[in-house]
Amino acid sequence: MASATRELPASAYALEVDGRTKAEFATRDGAMAGGEELKKRFPMLQIKIYDAQTSTREEIQIP
Template identity: 65%
Template structure:
């Protein structure tokens, strides 16, 4: 079975959850807020922010207590 491939966004920012693009945002702050909220609710998921302009991914990690 082959999974559907979603294309990377051409601009803005996107939240990537376990390797799959989920939601796009116009601003870095919006993407970060959404990603941190998801990470708090589901700490075992691998959540990253994809920056389309720079073509880089940043992994979201919660601070250690």
């Protein structure tokens, strides 16, 4: 069974969960808020914010 792969956005921010793109956000703050909420609910997941403008990823850490 083949699954659809989501491409990384050309602009804005994306939320990556365990290496897979799950959602896109217009702002970094929106992506961070969504990622932090998800990380609090499921701390075992690896969640990163992808910044399309700089092509970098930032892992979300919850203290």
